[in-house]
Amino acid sequence: MVSLKDRDIISFRDFTKEEILYILSLSKEMEEKAHPDLLKGKVLATLFFEPSTRTRMSFESAMKLMGGEVIGFVDPGATSIAKGESLRDTVKIVAGYASAIVVRHFLDGAARLVADTVGIPVINAGDGSNQHPTQTFLDLYTIHKTKGTLDDLAIGFIGDLKYGRTVHSLAYALAHFRSYMYFISPPSLRMPPDLLKELSERGVKFQEITSLEEVSDRLDVLYCTRIQKERFADPIEYGKVKGSYHLSKATLDRSKVKKTLKILHPLPRVDEMDESLDETPYAVYFQQAHSGIPVREAILASVLGVKELD
Amino acid sequence: MDVRQLQVSAIKNGTVIDHIESKNTFKVANILHIEDEHQLVLVGVNLTSGNLGKKGLIKIEGKNLTQDEANKIALIAPDATLNIIKDYEVIEKKKVSLQDELIGIVKCFNPNCISNHEKVRTRFYVERKDLPRLRCHYCERAMEREDIELL
Ligand SMILES: [Zn+2]
Numbered sequence: 001m002v003s004l005k006d007r008d009i010i011s012f013r014d015f016t017k018e019e020i021l022y023i024l025s026l027s028k029e030m031e032e033k034a035h036p037d038l039l040k041g042k043v044l045a046t047l048f049f050e051p052s053t054r055t056r057m058s059f060e061s062a063m064k065l066m067g068g069e070v071i072g073f074v075d076p077g078a079t080s081i082a083k084g085e086s087l088r089d090t091v092k093i094v095a096g097y098a099s100a101i102v103v104r105h106f107l108d109g110a111a112r113l114v115a116d117t118v119g120i121p122v123i124n125a126g127d128g129s130n131q132h133p134t135q136t137f138l139d140l141y142t143i144h145k146t147k148g149t150l151d152d153l154a155i156g157f158i159g160d161l162k163y164g165r166t167v168h169s170l171a172y173a174l175a176h177f178r179s180y181m182y183f184i185s186p187p188s189l190r191m192p193p194d195l196l197k198e199l200s201e202r203g204v205k206f207q208e209i210t211s212l213e214e215v216s217d218r219l220d221v222l223y224c225t226r227i228q229k230e231r232f233a234d235p236i237e238y239g240k241v242k243g244s245y246h247l248s249k250a251t252l253d254r255s256k257v258k259k260t261l262k263i264l265h266p267l268p269r270v271d272e273m274d275e276s277l278d279e280t281p282y283a284v285y286f287q288q289a290h291s292g293i294p295v296r297e298a299i300l301a302s303v304l305g306v307k308e309l310d
Numbered sequence: 311m312d313v314r315q316l317q318v319s320a321i322k323n324g325t326v327i328d329h330i331e332s333k334n335t336f337k338v339a340n341i342l343h344i345e346d347e348h349q350l351v352l353v354g355v356n357l358t359s360g361n362l363g364k365k366g367l368i369k370i371e372g373k374n375l376t377q378d379e380a381n382k383i384a385l386i387a388p389d390a391t392l393n394i395i396k397d398y399e400v401i402e403k404k405k406v407s408l409q410d411e412l413i414g415i416v417k418c419f420n421p422n423c424i425s426n427h428e429k430v431r432t433r434f435y436v437e438r439k440d441l442p443r444l445r446c447h448y449c450e451r452a453m454e455r456e457d458i459e460l461l
Pocket residue numbers: 109418419420423424425446447448449450451
């Protein structure tokens with residue numbers, strides 16, 4: 001039996017392949033059928049030490065759709081943290097008011113520290129540049145749903161691969177499924193070398209390249225990320241890079257992509273995806289965003305112990 | 311080093327740390343806080359050794375290493391050997407070896423790691439004992455030898 005009762009959702013390093021598949025099948029069940037009373041009497045605390053309106057709303061909506069209550073804060077300036085209280089003291093108090101905690105923090109490892117401190121389940125909604133596991137679960141769910149499988153896919157990752165934490169945890173998770181990975185980025189935004197080393201130690205086959213055209217006809221999935229201006233010290237450098245990673249319907253038609261290619265993006269987008277893509281069968285990013293609710297419902301229901309799989 | 315020298319500098323009871331890479335000898339001496347010892351301490355550097363070329367060696371009368379000290383030495387001098395001396399005899403000889411988990415002895419190299427901001431003991435998993443490679447329990451970044459800084 002697979003159960004995630006009382007577990008923390010902090011990092012993909014903590015999950016087996018079976019546990020990943022269990023969350024995905026439970027997400028499907030949540031999407032197909034409403035469960036309005038499943039979490040009646042449960043309280044979720046959302047602690048956002050860094051704002052992220054979308055992620056927070058998605059958790060709150062998931063909790064409420066299952067009959068649960070939500071408490072929490074967004075602006076740390078309004079709480080005792082502003083008075084210098086330690087993170088551990090803050091969460092110890094909150095743990096007394098709630099059945100589970102969702103935490104987002106600007107420092108790497110903060111969610112792990114919270115999980116070590118309290119006795120109730122803790123869900124990481126982003127810790128600095130480290131992990132954002134619920135985003136990765138919904139990326140996996142979207143790939144599975146639109147491709148019918150996670151096994152043996154050729155997956156391209158394009159954009160800012162150096163700082164893109166969603167890329168890092170998706171690549172780490174897909175290593176369970178024999179994917180062939182293409183890392184497409186400007187030289188200054190390549191995948192971190194320690195992560196590549198780890199992927200090859202886990203038997204992943206991959207290639208690092210600088211342009212989509214080299215591999216476009218081989219891809220089953222293309223995962224796009226935003227190239228953020230803030231990452232560049234030199235605005236000229238940013239200007240050079242941003243245009244070469246601009247995808248439009250015309251680029252894709254020219255590059256002879258597979259008809260079945262699916263394009264994902266964690267959103268929001270800036271310049272990297274043209275609106276001409278939105279109406280093509282390749283685009284699944286809005287569907288991906290909507291999967292946030294059932295996937296977070298599945299995660300909440302499983303850590304709160306109301307859903308287990310035989 | 312020949313047998314005659316060894317006898318001149320022999321200790322009665324204590325520990326000899328041998329086969330330290332010569333340039334790291336004083337780092338090991340710092341780990342052990344030899345300046346606070348009250349009994350005999352001998353430090354040798356640039357001694358001739360077959361496989362290391364030049365080696366360092368530290369002998370401390372009346373000293374038993376703690377687990378933390380042994381872990382720290384294994385990080386700085388992975389080839390070192392420990393000789394436990396009783397009544398002038400070597401009663402035990404072993405290579406230093408890292409434990410699987412290091413708590414509170416290494417600083418995380420990632421400035422954005424929570425362990426560098428909250429009062430919390432650092433914690434690392436030893437992924438590879440040979441390199442060595444340590445992975446932070448909190449931020450999950452991996453450090454190898456050149457990034458490792460002792461607390
Ligand atoms: Zn760390």
